[in-house]
Amino acid sequence: MEAVRTELFDLTIVGGGPVGMFGATLASLHGMKVKIIESLPELGGQLYALYPEKPVYDVAGFPAVPAKDLALSLVAQMERYRPEVVLKESVETVEALADGTFLLHSNKGVHGTRAILLAVGIGSFLPRRIPAQGAESWEGKGLHYFVPPLDTFAGQHVLVVGGGDTAVDWALAVAGKARQVTVVHRRNEFRAQEDSVRQMHETDNINVVTPAEVEEILGADEVSGVRIRHQEKGSHELSVDAIIGGLGFHPDLGPVKTWGLELKGSTIKVAPESMMTTRPGIWAVGDAAFYPGKVKLIATGFGEVGIAVAQIRTFLHPGVSGLPHSTTLKNKNR
Ligand SMILES: Cc1cc2nc3c(=O)[nH]c(=O)nc-3n(C[C@H](O)[C@H](O)[C@H](O)COP(=O)(O)OP(=O)(O)OC[C@H]3O[C@@H](n4cnc5c(N)ncnc54)[C@H](O)[C@@H]3O)c2cc1C
Structure with missing residues (x-):
């Protein structure tokens, strides 16, 4: 029987790749109660699963960094803010409740959340x-x-x-x-x-x-x-x-395809000024997100997270807007 988890989180991020992890860092840094759910046993997405030893040259601030080390740095950065991390669980369906919150149903349980950020990348890694x-x-x-x-x-x-x-x-x-x-x-x-x-x-x-x-x-x-x-x-x-x-790999959004979101091939259409999908309360970032001019890079995904988290903050706390600089925040040194 499904274990029901009713604790309500502000934001649940689906996908523990680089973009999802940076989303968890930023949202936690800005005071949200965050959960991140990853279907694989390890965080890191494509970096960890597909090319751990390849050096990445185009992430700002790192002249050359092995993908695995970048993934581990993102984990360390995120863990500072202690978001709840759920591994080996695949999110399958979403249920919108009358009070405006959501239940995410996975293969193992149910997760309550006020907002959802999809960072599912290319989905499950199915090689060609x-x-x-x-x-x-x-x-x-x-x-x-x-x-x-x-x-x-x-x-x-x-x-x-x-x-x-x-x-x-x-x-x-x-x-x-x-x-x-x-x-x-x-x-x-x-x-x-x-x-x-x-x-x-x-x-x-x-x-x-x-x-x-x-x-x-x-x-x-x-x-x-x-x-x-x-x-x-x-x-x-x-x-x-x-x-x-x-x-290469077949991009496949998996179960998210059935959520009633507007899709473009195997990506999710978002409004680039907010990164919101066509379903209010659900945002998408990283390789999974599409808008005209989209470039699938880790760096672009990180930028998209900034836009999405600012919008999610306003969604959760109407009246506040933008994101304060991290240097001015109280919980930055946790
Ligand atoms: C060989 C190779 C080299 C690359 N080199 C570079 C480079 O040099 N520079 C660069 O910027 N980019 C590079 N990329 C691209 C880069 O890796 C991606 O842009 C980046 O990983 C996207 O991050 P993401 O978090 O959006 O998605 P992903 O890394 O794909 O992570 C998504 C995560 O979501 C999980 N997931 C999916 N569906 C579910 C679900 N339903 N429930 C729970 N979890 C789920 C997946 O298991 C995965 O871990 C390269 C890619 C490859 C394959």
Whole structure:
């Protein structure tokens, strides 16, 4: 039976990625009673789950910071204000009550809240699987979609599949540890950042094979090779120790899709001046939020949180507006 939690929070943030965590910090700093609910066992969203060891270069104030360290800094910043953190719970439905508050129903319980901030990012991390026949049976046996610590690849020959940022970034990151990296992409042109593509072509131990596709994964118990079909030269076998599927992830809002919010593909439409969705009392930020000109970056998500939290503060306390500077607040040194 569902455990009912009736304690009423001012704000419940759904999603414990970087943007949700910064939302919890800001809302708590400004005096709100905050709960953050994350479906994974760890906070950190894409930073922690998808690219923990990659350095991030475009977060203000950090010249270069490994994604995992950025996630841990966001956790530490948030914990200072002690919001309630709920892990391993997926929010599924929302129920609007007659008194204007909401009940959020998760797979494990019910959470009462006055306002909701959706920071659900790209939803659950569902990888785009490589189209080679039977590829699914090699997951966990040398075929990776969630990249393990880079040391795993020390001295190995690693095959990276894909032609977008995910594949090119992984090829560059893994090349620092691996003996050899081969990148296979079905087109000659890469859809990744120009500078990264240039670096990939200039890196001695990265070999680029295009236009080509992985036809079959070979091995006994673990991956030991692949058959590659080159569009002009035909098929050949290549010995590899590991394969990284770098085709990205399917964005999927999951159950939030059924909440009656106006959507744009797999994102939620918001008014950029407030970050409010088409349902009063529900805001959205970060990768999940859409408005014209939207850029999916951690930095933009942090800015959106500032706008949303100011609006939520006014929603909770009509008559107050904006956000005072943190330097002037009483509870900043908790
Ligand atoms: C390989 C890679 C490299 C990147 N490099 C950069 C970079 O250099 N700079 C940059 O700015 N950005 C980069 N990004 C993008 C950046 O990671 C995202 O913009 C950022 O993570 C968005 O944060 P978010 O908090 O909105 O969403 P997410 O990080 O996606 O977090 C959302 C969280 O919500 C949780 N969730 C979803 N649905 C529910 C639910 N129903 N109930 C409970 N929890 C739920 C998810 O489990 C997840 O933890 C990169 C992304 C990738 C994949």
